[in-house]
Amino acid sequence: MPSLDVQNPDMPDLQFVLFVSALCTADLTTINVSQELRRTIFDRCWAFLHTEAPPTNPQERVLDLRGGTELTLDACASTIRSLLLDANIATLVWDHPVSAARMTSTPEALPLIDRLGELYPDHPTVVDPPDHPPRNSNPSS
Numbered sequence: 740m741p742s743l744d745v746q747n748p749d750m751p752d753l754q755f756v757l758f759v760s761a762l763c764t765a766d767l768t769t770i771n772v773s774q775e776l777r778r779t780i781f782d783r784c785w786a787f788l789h790t791e792a793p794p795t796n797p798q799e800r801v802l803d804l805r806g807g808t809e810l811t812l813d814a815c816a817s818t819i820r821s822l823l824l825d826a827n828i829a830t831l832v833w834d835h836p837v838s839a840a841r842m843t844s845t846p847e848a849l850p851l852i853d854r855l856g857e858l859y860p861d862h863p864t865v866v867d868p869p870d871h872p873p874r875n876s877n878p879s880s
Contacts, residue, residue, distance in 0.1 A: 743831040745823045752816040757802065759819050760784055762833060764800040769834035780822050784815040
């Protein structure tokens with residue numbers, strides 16, 4: 740299972756805040772943070788950036804830190820750490836199965852993808868899941 744050390748996440752604060760806020764708003768069933776605490780973390784960070792109440796629609800619960808300052812970022816990171824440590828959570832632990840692909844290639848892109856397959860015939864196992872058939876079915880390659 741993936742994990743993240745709250746005090747030493749080995750990432751810049753901006754990435755840390757965005758990552759934790761994404762975990763807090765994701766529809767994860769396996770995470771060691773209660774739904775209530777996840778909501779509180781997001782809502783408090785939202786309050787640093789907005790004067791209106793946080794959205795209730797799950798698709799709109801996204802932090803956009805572009806309008807914030809360094810002070811806003813520091814406040815969000817400090818708030819996240821403080822709330823998690825107050826709940827005795829020093830390490831975030833979650834599980835998320837691999838998501839299905841959301842986009843398919845457009846018909847216009849398929850010839851380019853096939854040509855790239857001819858240039859690089861070894862199919863990388865990292866890009867396509869094992870149950871995904873190889874794209875290039877040309878027997879001469």
